[in-house]
Amino acid sequence: MRLERVGRRHGLRGPWVLREVDLDLPAGTLVRVVGTNGTGKSTLLRLVAGVDAPTAGRVTGRPPRTAYVPERFPAALPFTAVDYLVHLGRIQGLGTAAARAGAGEWLERFGAGEHARTAMAELSKGTSQKVAVAQAFLADPSLLVLDEAWTGLDTGARAELDAAVRSRRAAGGTVVFVDHDPRRLEGEPSAVYEVRDGRVREAADLVAPIQEPVAPIPASVGPASASVARPASASVGPASASVARPASSPVGHSASGPVRAGVGPWPRVRIIVSGGPHALPPPERLPGHPVVAPGPDGDGTTVLTVGAGHSDALLSALLAASRHIHHLGSEGVRE
Known part of the structure; x- marks a missing residue:
């Protein structure tokens, strides 16, 4: 996926929020977006996800299955949690049975299984956020865009979201995210981009550099075994x-x-x-x-x-x- 000279402004004569953005997002990459409040991070993520259209430039190669978790999730919806997920799953191309099974699985994984039949308007902010995150993984998206998706989650759900992001990337998906915690997925992003003054630049100083490869080390490996030899600290x-x-x-x-x-x-x-x-x-x-x-x-x-x-x-x-x-x-x- 690629953004070429993309710009975005609000209204015909409004100020430019972003200008001349060139961005490559290859498959299987984890990309972090950083910047101070109000610089246009959320605008960039909406452009990547296809929620907003660019005022200038073009976006090419966006995968057909794209999932997006917004910074603010509209929780007061006329559904129960599970019915909302089934509805979105069907929109994303899943059959009803598959969408219902996936909804139940992801609600359980994020610790919200007991609220499956609760009306969305009655959910707490934290549980609503778990539903918002669950919908993003229903259809195995090739592009996952997360705007402060960890905010409001408890410790267990945050760890589960970390694991789910890693799995999506391992499966060849592209993940683009913003999070206020600088330690989030620390050391793992393929690239970090900073939004500043309406421009997007690669923040190379925030990504660990590649070192010279080490020579292969001879190892003695016995027959295949289900057990894993590991140091005491692992x-x-x-x-x-x-x-x-x-x-x-x-x-x-x-x-x-x-x-x-x-x-x-x-x-x-x-x-x-x-x-x-x-x-x-x-x-x-x-x-x-x-x-x-x-x-x-x-x-x-x-x-x-x-x-x-x-x-x-x-x-x-x-x-x-x-x-x-x-x-x-x-x-x-x-x-």
Whole structure:
């Protein structure tokens, strides 16, 4: 998807909110938009999502399945929570049964299952936000646009939304988001763009730089096993993973050209999975842009080496893609 010289203003003679915006949004990327209040971040997201049309320029390549969570969700709607989701699911091309099943699943995932039959007008602000977020994932969108979607969610729902965003990206979807918390999905975006004075520029200094690849490290891997060898500080669950990271994650600085998130200056983690390299998305579409190498002795496994700051996201993406994890650890990985 691409925005070419896009501009937006309100009214025929109103002031320009955005001008001359050139933006590439490849599939499988996670893009953060930053800027102070009133600079046009929400306007940019509405243009990306197709909610608003540009006053100047053009937008091409927008996927047919696009989902959008606005900054302010109109909660007082004449539906129950589940009926609203089913209605939107059908608009997005799902059959009634599939829309109802998906509605129930996503309400449960975000902790709002008990409110499925509650009228939208009677929901609390936090529960209304869970419904707003649930509708965005119903039809597996190829483009997901989130404008402060985490605001109002409880801790569990925020973590679930983080995981859902990672899964969408791992499946090849493009995610564009704004969030007031600078730690949101820290170190994971493919690019960060700043909106300032009506212009959009790549904020390369907010994205960790790619380091020189490390040489593949010989590893001894036994027969395939459902168990995962890991350091004591890491825990792996059926749908999420956590690897201890340094107390602070250094941020790289660059004054030239696009800088993408990659293997940062953190300690590196090695993940060994089943399937050859061709069974995985290319490294640039995986969280952290890992170094990918064949497993030792031609055993059919693949070794992915990534900065520890990106290991959570990468492991979640691999689990979401139903990859079998043979090993997770930092032992023996050179700095």
